[in-house]
Amino acid sequence: MSVAPEAKRIKTNTSKATDFLRGICEIVVSKATAGVDPEEPVIRLQSPEELKAKIDLELSASAGSYEELLETAAKCMDYSVKTSHPHFFNQLFAETEPAAIGGELLTAVANTSMYTYEVAPVFAVMEDLVLARMRASLGWTQGDGIFCPGGSISNMYGVNLARHHFCPEIKTKGNAAAGQLVGFYSAQAHYSIRKGFSFLGLGSENLIVVPCDEHGRMVVDELDKAIAKAKEEGKKPFYINTTAATTVLGAYDDYEAIADVAEKHGCWMHIDGAWGASVILSNTHKTLMKGCERANSVSWNPHKMMGIPLQCSAFLVQTPDVLMQAHCANAAYLFQKDKLNAHLDTGDKAVQCGRKVDVLKLWMAWKFLGDTGFEARIDHAFNTAAALRANILARPASFRLVASPESVCTNVCFWFLPPSVRGEGAPAEGSDEWRKKVHAAPVVVKQKAQEQGAFMVGFQSIVLANDPSPPNFFRMISIGPNVHPEDMIWLLDQIETLGADC
């Protein structure tokens, strides 16, 4: 192959680029494995102004140098939150698996899109295999699936497929082709379903809220009643969203009972398992997913409990063809029948065109850990959560569980009862004064924890079965294999220390 003269081939600064990338890799390797030093702060809290003063973020017309860039990049990392830190409990993602980090690094240099076999041969075969493995773990023997940019988009795929299944003409004619479609979700369901009903032109008011019990589980009779009522009002029920571990309380709905109601009314049942579907890989905890084999579709985010770097979110459907039928557009420039292996082109199953390779990092973690490795990781997280609950129950003067742990994930929600509501002269339990002080405590504790970089944990006030607007309560999420029961004792001690004058 006669090619351009070699002289032009050599990139001007390859050696400089290589040194730069070696420097980046030093940071990468140290960050990826050193995230377990609890003495290191979780965050070096700065205001936006302080960040702009400390890091040269401004862009300029003239070129910089690799040396300066490496220095500035290192500062960006220093002032970023260490989300793999054993005291990062703030979100539903935490410590990642090194094998998966390796996959994400390779994905960056592979730099291709998933839409055709032609440009992603290995990853197309790999995705097909991994999605089939995930469907099998749910007890399904057939179906289809795809990786989406996050659980919200996965959930919207569920709404869209339910809509297409109910009335295929909507794809060409619009929602008007089907009268007033209505869906159902629980009071504890994730807000992405509501965003989906707005984005898909169905309207958030056509997503009917079904109340939950005190564990955060959808009350199935209320669902049945709500569907019947909607039918009487001439509306068209088509979709029921259930949740496999709600975002705050971690509750699992009763999929068997809800599947019966769905079948009775001809509705599509989706399980939003973005957070909690991973428990299916644990022989001890998979019973929480009982009935998932009857779901029409499931969303499952390995980037949460399975320690895969963001983003890694699978959308799985039990009917084989509906994903392609709902989303295809047969763009002639991209999908040609006369190309090699065109039958393995996944692009037309997505609403995206270009689609990131999110499967390699998951496959590498699964290859390294095996099923047993994921099981051990998940069981460890449950044990740590159980230890925290036990410690909370052992310190009733200062802490109180929000919901008793029945069919719940590794979420532990609890109130901190600050000194100002204990002992003599304290306001009566449940009084406005009492609620105000309990409500304010987490704000103070969290700010101090952030200022010291000690730990990061979420707090919120959301609707509960017995209290529409309860005082703020902490939501501790246990995920990381490097978080141990002793850390839970430390956390409670820290909250008491930082909340000493609340």
Add this chain to the structure above:
Amino acid sequence: MSVAPEAKRIKTNTSKATDFLRGICEIVVSKATAGVDPEEPVIRLQSPEELKAKIDLELSASAGSYEELLETAAKCMDYSVKTSHPHFFNQLFAETEPAAIGGELLTAVANTSMYTYEVAPVFAVMEDLVLARMRASLGWTQGDGIFCPGGSISNMYGVNLARHHFCPEIKTKGNAAAGQLVGFYSAQAHYSIRKGFSFLGLGSENLIVVPCDEHGRMVVDELDKAIAKAKEEGKKPFYINTTAATTVLGAYDDYEAIADVAEKHGCWMHIDGAWGASVILSNTHKTLMKGCERANSVSWNPHKMMGIPLQCSAFLVQTPDVLMQAHCANAAYLFQKDKLNAHLDTGDKAVQCGRKVDVLKLWMAWKFLGDTGFEARIDHAFNTAAALRANILARPASFRLVASPESVCTNVCFWFLPPSVRGEGAPAEGSDEWRKKVHAAPVVVKQKAQEQGAFMVGFQSIVLANDPSPPNFFRMISIGPNVHPEDMIWLLDQIETLGADC
């Protein structure tokens, strides 16, 4: 801070994990800088069965080892397409900037989500700054923006904001609140707009096609007529999609003239600049974007012409508040007013919840290259495309340009006239026989090129102004700074060689 006993702190296989990640980094650094060796095959073509035989892709119950994983991962990379190779012309993305690769590697270990300042302080400030920089380059003095998972989703944000601007009640009541909404796009526009009209429940048939001229540019009078006709039919025109470099021909629409029509009819004008908006950074070529200062919204993918690793797609809007108004859901668990710097939380501007950090890699490339560096990269791509056109015009017996290069990006579309349509006894130009042979040639040439790993270039047959179903033609995309005019001569020679018996 008393923490868990140190013994528990040490991750069992940290040293093994560190060695593994060092091995991964060796692959990463070599791939990221060695992508310029033209002797190396672009692809080692395999069937799915061959891949499964050569790479141990199967997952198992039991754990593997880091050593085995590193070996298998290296094989996955060997059989993956080298999209930074100087002879990879297949898609609208190609050779990436090492500075941006560095950013994507750091993003993997930073592993956080963009939804709140709390978990992404540096990146929240950085995204705000970069998006403002991009709006300024379009000539805008205000507005908002966000990074989306690809141009298709960015384009759907444009449709959704146009819909919200036209009828805000749709967010709660659904599309029914606004009668029959209709949008307009050109015959050369990207299919993601059609997928958007289906996904958003508007219906693909309510997206009206406007014909193009022979350069692939929307015919503005036809747009005006189509809107007037829709109004007569009682429909509600609300959205006009224009394209800044169409996917195949690379054409830029006339944004000034179309903005006049949009204003006249009260329609939102979106510019789909996923591929071609980057030219705004070149003083020579920015005139192609003339009129973009009048657009309501623009989508712009730095992961295409600017060499940023997938995915990096900005959605920009000129009205400051409509993005938040259209998408917010005020989820209490995530967005609390009483948290630090809550005003910098971007999460509620997205339809996603978790959102990947796609800004760091772009910021690092911009920091290293400066405006001048991106300008040089873009001008180089235009020069290489011009060289290819000149060479095609100089070889009329074998090649023919599909459209003359008026207001066009670095796309070069051309027919290859195989030997069987040249010389004595050749079928008459334009006859069915002639068209059949021209149509078949690229399929043969491409397959051979893939089998040899010589180069990868796209071909297709799409609607043209003067031919509704033309014979297949090649689409050569010039992006890479390491692709030179000599490579274009080599490419034409290769096509002739591989097509010698067509």
